[in-house]
Structures are given as C-alpha cells and as structure tokens.
Amino acid sequence: MxxxxxxxxxxxxxxxxxxxxxxxxxxxxxxxxxxxxxxxxxxxxxxxxxxxxxxxxxxxxxxxxxxxxxxxxxxxKFDEAISFQIHCDTQDEIDYFWSKLSEGGEESVCGWLKDKFGLSWQVVPAVLPEMLLDADIAKSQRVVKAFMQMKKFDIEVLKQAYAA
Missing domain, CATH: 3.10.180.10 (2,3-Dihydroxybiphenyl 1,2-Dioxygenase, domain 1)
Incomplete structure (x- = not known):
C-alpha cells in the first residue's frame, strides 16, 4: 500500500x-x-x-x-542509538557546532558528542561521504584510519590522508 x-x-x-x-x-x-x-x-x-x-x-x-x-x-533517556548529523562545509563550522553542542555535555570519538541534555550529535565534514565512497579503497581506508584517531573532525588532516 x-x-x-x-x-x-x-x-x-x-x-x-x-x-x-x-x-x-x-x-x-x-x-x-x-x-x-x-x-x-x-x-x-x-x-x-x-x-x-x-x-x-x-x-x-x-x-x-x-x-x-x-x-x-x-x-x-537518550542514548547513542539515535543521533543527529550536522554536515559542515568548513572547519570553522565544525569548530562552532562542536564547541556549542558539547558545552556541558561530553565529547566522544569520530565526530560524536552528547549535548548537555544527553542528545547525541555527529558533527561531520560534508566532504566525508565522498572520501569514504571513493572507488580507490586505499584512499577511503586512509581516511577511516585518520578519523578513528579523532574526537572532533579535522578536515585538513582528512584531506591529507585522502591525498597521500
């Protein structure tokens, strides 16, 4: 139907x-x-x-x-099973949303955080899906390796890993 x-x-x-x-x-x-x-x-x-x-x-x-x-x-109570993603074009946007939403909450890994109310957010570079879906698996795996080391995403580091 x-x-x-x-x-x-x-x-x-x-x-x-x-x-x-x-x-x-x-x-x-x-x-x-x-x-x-x-x-x-x-x-x-x-x-x-x-x-x-x-x-x-x-x-x-x-x-x-x-x-x-x-x-x-x-x-x-909220838990990580549900989160909201914010796709950011610039590092300034990532820094802004990360700072505002994590204040009084808690930072996690790979762009995840909980705000002061316990709601989970992912502050993600807009370019990330393109990098992860690249036909060159080595490129996408370097990006994964790089972001697995991060709390807040660093676009420049991801781009360097992608281009290496």
Missing amino acids: KLPAREITSCLWYDSEAEEAANFYVSVFEDAKIGNITRYGEEGHDIHGRKAGSVMSIDFEIAGRKFIAINGGPVF
Missing part, C-alpha cells in the same frame, strides 16, 4: 527540560525558530503529575526540519 508523502517530525522526550532544550538548539542554529507551546492542565494530573500551566511540549524548527520536545518525565 502506497501512502501519500507525510511529514516526519522528530519527537524528543525530556524529563522537564523541553523548553530549555528547544531554546538552546534555537540559539545554536542560525536558521531555527520556536513554534507552538502546549501546557499541562488539571486534566490528567493523576497520571502526569505536572503543575497546571507547565510546558507539556514545544515545537521548534532547525533548517526547515520540525522537532517537538516533550516533558514526559524521567522514564526514558
């Missing part, structure tokens, strides 16, 4: 930091904005336990992609 194209929205579950997280992401990305905010009411208080008027969900958009952040309680 073929269904008509549908919009897919990423839903991010927070304990109680949805509004703070959405405002943080909007501050990091230039082409981002906050949308609608829904609030908890008295109805369902015996289930959700939230104060009436507190944020239930907040919509936001980054580069035309829609997200919704919900305050659902401490039941679920």
Whole structure:
C-alpha cells in the first residue's frame, strides 16, 4: 500500500527540560525558530503529575526540519542509538557546532558528542561521504584510519590522508 508523502517530525522526550532544550538548539542554529507551546492542565494530573500551566511540549524548527520536545518525565533517556548529523562545509563550522553542542555535555570519538541534555550529535565534514565512497579503497581506508584517531573532525588532516 502506497501512502501519500507525510511529514516526519522528530519527537524528543525530556524529563522537564523541553523548553530549555528547544531554546538552546534555537540559539545554536542560525536558521531555527520556536513554534507552538502546549501546557499541562488539571486534566490528567493523576497520571502526569505536572503543575497546571507547565510546558507539556514545544515545537521548534532547525533548517526547515520540525522537532517537538516533550516533558514526559524521567522514564526514558537518550542514548547513542539515535543521533543527529550536522554536515559542515568548513572547519570553522565544525569548530562552532562542536564547541556549542558539547558545552556541558561530553565529547566522544569520530565526530560524536552528547549535548548537555544527553542528545547525541555527529558533527561531520560534508566532504566525508565522498572520501569514504571513493572507488580507490586505499584512499577511503586512509581516511577511516585518520578519523578513528579523532574526537572532533579535522578536515585538513582528512584531506591529507585522502591525498597521500
């Protein structure tokens, strides 16, 4: 059965930091904005336990992609099974996003980091897929060897490994 194209929205579950997280992401990305905010009411208080008027969900958009952040309680946590990739054209872009998103979070390897809310991001050079898909396997393997030594990607080092 073929269904008509549908919009897919990423839903991010927070304990109680949805509004703070959405405002943080909007501050990091230039082409981002906050949308609608829904609030908890008295109805369902015996289930959700939230104060009436507190944020239930907040919509936001980054580069035309829609997200919704919900305050659902401490039941679920983020892990590395889901991450968002940011494809960067320049080292300055990599440095910017790496710095902003890892602040208060934790750096990992191969361009991965967790932000202060525990959400995983990959800050990746836009040229990387081209290098990895090169028909010359030796080139792509040199690039892999180089980035396996990195936390934050260094485009120049990757280009040197590719050209060697």
